[in-house]
Amino acid sequence: MYRQSSSNRTSVRRRTAPRAGRPSGRNFGVRIIIGLVMAGFAIFSYVSSRQYNEVLGEEQYINISADQEIALGLQAVPQLIQEYGGLEPDPLAQGFVDEIGFRLVDNTAAGQTPYQFEFYLLADDQTVNAFALPGGQVFITTALYDRLETEGQLAGVLGHEIGHVIARHGAQRIAQQQLSEGLTGAVVMATVDPDNPSSMRTAEVAQVVSGFVTMKYGREDELQSDYLGVRLMVEAGYDPHALKGVMAILEAAGGGARQPEFFSTHPNPGNRIQEIDRAINELYPDGLPGGLTP
Numbered sequence: 001m002y003r004q005s006s007s008n009r010t011s012v013r014r015r016t017a018p019r020a021g022r023p024s025g026r027n028f029g030v031r032i033i034i035g036l037v038m039a040g041f042a043i044f045s046y047v048s049s050r051q052y053n054e055v056l057g058e059e060q061y062i063n064i065s066a067d068q069e070i071a072l073g074l075q076a077v078p079q080l081i082q083e084y085g086g087l088e089p090d091p092l093a094q095g096f097v098d099e100i101g102f103r104l105v106d107n108t109a110a111g112q113t114p115y116q117f118e119f120y121l122l123a124d125d126q127t128v129n130a131f132a133l134p135g136g137q138v139f140i141t142t143a144l145y146d147r148l149e150t151e152g153q154l155a156g157v158l159g160h161e162i163g164h165v166i167a168r169h170g171a172q173r174i175a176q177q178q179l180s181e182g183l184t185g186a187v188v189m190a191t192v193d194p195d196n197p198s199s200m201r202t203a204e205v206a207q208v209v210s211g212f213v214t215m216k217y218g219r220e221d222e223l224q225s226d227y228l229g230v231r232l233m234v235e236a237g238y239d240p241h242a243l244k245g246v247m248a249i250l251e252a253a254g255g256g257a258r259q260p261e262f263f264s265t266h267p268n269p270g271n272r273i274q275e276i277d278r279a280i281n282e283l284y285p286d287g288l289p290g291g292l293t294p
């Protein structure tokens with residue numbers, strides 16, 4: 001380690017030493033041109049990556065396939081399970097999470113997507129959180145699970161996370177990151193072949209994967225996931241008003257070191273509860289169907 005850093009220092013000194021009589025302007029010009037070409041390529045890649053999302057009914061800028069999303073998400077699963085203290089050992093609780101999760105997938109548009117959903121109850125009983133990886137891996141901590149009061153609230157949490165998956169928010173994030181980082185990201189993603197897992201064992205992909213752990217979605221993404229959550233809940237037979245209860249629980253649990261994913265960028269639950277009401281009125285102007293599970 002020490003030897004390496006001292007040799008770095010030497011090379012820095014060598015690089016910054018003045019080179020007599022050499023015009024540095026020409027190098028500078030070449031670097032600008034290379035930079036412009038790279039930026040141009042990044043913008044071109046981004047703009048030409050437009051895909052139609054059938055679930056949302058809108059165009060998105062995404063430059064990886066659903067299979068690549070699934071492969072990347074699966075790759076990050078062990079790291080996330082480890083970060084949250086392993087899996088909850090109680091098979092009954094895990095079974096309940098599976099039951100609600102798959103009721104939301106099997107009875108809704110989520111089941112028509114290529115994504116491979118899996119639901120994990122994490123053992124962490126301190127961190128109130130839930131999140132989803134691209135491709136369908138969905139997590140909830142025991143700390144949040146234990147605070148939920150009804151089956152419908154669990155459906156609200158999972159429905160919101162399934163919303164992130166089918167809206168492809170993680171993949172959109174990757175495309176935006178690549179636009180800002182230029183070529184590097186494009187090269188990384190080009191090397192990910194879902195049929196050949198060994199192609200993914202590079203440091204760059206590991207970096208993308210660990211980025212999921214700290215990934216924050218934007219306010220619009222959160223509202224869109226709430227909206228989709230409402231829709232999935234009703235299609236699966238749950239009362240979407242339960243999602244408002246989740247917001248209240250998260251608000252009461254707030255203030256910890258780690259913000260729940262739900263509140264990462266949109267810490268105004270009052271405002272969000274209003275938006276959920278608006279989504280319910282917009283999606284079901286004639287009222288909700290009867291017999292919904294609270």
Ligand SMILES: [Zn+2]
Binds near residue numbers: 164217221222261
């Ligand atoms: Zn969210």
